[in-house]
Amino acid sequence: MTEVINASSNISSLLLMKHNDLLLKSQQSHSKAIEEIANKMDIEFVNFNEFSDIHEFRSDLYGDNVRKATWKKNSRPVILRSVPGYSIEDHHKKLTEEIRRSKSNMNCENIIQLLGVTEDSSEKNAVLVIQHPKDGTLKEYLSQHKDLDWPKKFNLAKDIAYGIRHLHKAGIAHGDLHELNVFIEDGKALIRDPRLFGFDDDETSSSSTLNSDVLSTIPFVDPQVMGDMKHKPDKRSDIYSFGVLMWELSSCKSPFHDTPFGNGNQVLLTMAIMVRKTREQPVPNTPEEYVQLYQQCWDHEPDMRPSIEQVCEQIEGFLYDEPVITGKSLSNSIVIADIRASSEESRKSHDNLHPPSLSSSQLQSSHSQNDNEKPLSLVPPEPKYQDANLSEPISPKTLAKINKEIEKSKGIKKFKSKISKIFKKMSCFS
Incomplete structure (x- = not known):
């Protein structure tokens, strides 16, 4: 009996050794395959x-x-x-x-x-x-560099636009552009290809801005996406988000951060942007051409927004072409010193990847043949938005008026309830 038990034990040991040997060989083979x-x-x-x-x-x-x-x-x-x-x-x-x-x-x-x-x-x-860019997110970077000069702001805007252009040329809509999703390293801005590192098989981003820090990202969401939760962000949505990022670069602060909208009232902020078409006010001393561009980008109507190619041409014009910034600003008089010279080194590093920019007349001509590409107008746009005066605290009376307008909107109660449920559900995971 003892001999039988010993024999059985020996067989078990041999089987275990063989199993471990096969497992080790399998792991080594797997490791070698990864390296190969x-x-x-x-x-x-x-x-x-x-x-x-x-x-x-x-x-x-x-x-x-x-x-x-x-x-x-x-x-x-x-x-x-x-x-x-x-x-x-x-x-x-x-x-x-x-x-x-x-x-x-x-x-x-x-x-x-x-x-x-x-x-x-x-x-x-x-x-x-x-x-992992060492200088953190755009939000973190701007909070530590509030004295950023305009040449650096233009270059950061250019960097973000180039990243978007690269994706759009590949047929990819980012769909989740905001201050926590743009990174800085050595003064250069970077974004992520949404196809990568998240292991999503869709050729467009399936991520939703509402999945991140809710309050920080609402201002960057295309109002058309807000209005229809089934509507996927597209390239035009990226342009809207980029317009808000341009405003943030001009102010070095998050949109709506110092207003009642930025005080935890996600529903009110969402409704103000979507229903009242509320946008941040231009920051004093911002070049007019820059303001015109980001206002075109965040136009409420997606088809009225410029393409990323047009955006890049305009920003390259700010940096490299004949001066389009003549010292005019929204308030007070400013002079931006030789932006082209300060950006020459940056331009040289891109020459092999990016062709010289077109003049505004060439730009309009090159896009006029394509019905889907609308030329940028250099004429200051007429006021289109019912902007709250966000440069000063909003009074309770103003808030009451906003709420009243929201409640009068067709079908808004149902949507407001839906938004509230989404935020409530998301708060459980934060």
Whole structure:
């Protein structure tokens, strides 16, 4: 009997050893495959021990299973994002697709880049090493650089516009542009390709601005998207968001931050933007041409907004062409010193990627042949919005008037109730 038990025990031990040996070989094969995929696709494979200060990082931008770390070789912060997969084959397929898409952005320095691939030995999964701009979000950056001069503001606007243009040329609508989703590194602005790092198979962004910090992102949402929750953000929605970002650059503060709209009343803010077409007032001493451009971008009617190509042409004109800024401003007199000279170095770095900008007449001519592209007018636009005077505190009387107008709007009670439920539901997860 003892001999039988010993024999059985030996067989179990042998089976366990064989199982462990097969498992080890499988893991080694998996690890080798990850490295081979990275090498084959010309992406750096990084040993996991080259990272330090690894800790969990909550991020709406990159989703779950995200960690922040420091890459020892250059002391730069990076994001470590595990690649999911229900099988080894699926895992390798997702990794390959992620690298392929990332490489399409390597010629645009205004898109967050994939820096490499590593493998977490504890998880036995491929991990993406993603650029994490060291100067933080646009909101954080502007709060620390309130004295930003106009040449730098123009360059940041140009950077964001170039990032959007890169996506739009690829047929991608970002759909989630706002102050917490634009990043700064060494004075340069970067945005994320929404196809990447979130592992969504849709060719357009499926993310909704309402999924992030609610109050901070409402001002950046296209009113047409607010009015129809089933309506997906499109390229025109990106232009609207960009217009609000341009205003934020001009003020170095978040939109509506110092008004009752920015005091936790998400429903009122949503209704004011959507129903009353409320927008922030231009900041004193902002160049008129700059104001005209962002007001065209945030036009309530999507078809009236310029294309990203037109936006880039105008911003390049601010920086490189014959001076379009003559010292005129919204209030007081200002002179912006040689913006073109201060931006010459930036222009040289883009010459190989971006052709020289057209004059305004060439721009209008080049777009007139396309019914979908509306030329920009250099004539100051007529007042179109019922703007609250946001440069001063809004009185209770003004708030009451806004609420009254909202309540009179057709079908607004039902929508207001719907918005309230959405915010209430979202607050449970914050």
